[in-house]
Amino acid sequence: MLNVVLPWLDTILYVPNSRLELRFFYKMSVFHDEVEIEDFEYDPETETYRYPCPCGDKFEITKFDLESGHDVAECPSCSLIVRVIYDPEMFAKMESVHVPSAQTLTC
Known part of the structure; x- marks a missing residue:
């Protein structure tokens, strides 16, 4: 499984769920x-x-x-x-x- 580390978050996004997790990230964004x-x-x-x-x-x-x-x-x-x-x-x-x-x- 490929892991993507975002330096501005203390979170690891896993590719199969990345769209869902990015949507959550965007909801918390300005x-x-x-x-x-x-x-x-x-x-x-x-x-x-x-x-x-x-x-x-x-x-x-x-x-x-x-x-x-x-x-x-x-x-x-x-x-x-x-x-x-x-x-x-x-x-x-x-x-x-x-x-x-x-x-x-x-x-």
Whole structure:
């Protein structure tokens, strides 16, 4: 099992539970701001939303994170985080249903 030690916490996060434990950590954190998803720039190539951070870099959150219900964008260069305001239903994964094409029958 891989352990990740966070220097600013006296906690060890275990990979299988890391998302759950990070959500707990974020609930106890102070957000720099709350930003609507419409204010983020979307990069379709990486499926990542980005928003300017005061440090000069950009907060990032992926489409997969949003589909998973994750609402925290992180800056890769500093410790700031923002809460992303969005409609989870917009990012719910759509299940595709195969519909056979209509074929013309000749007799």
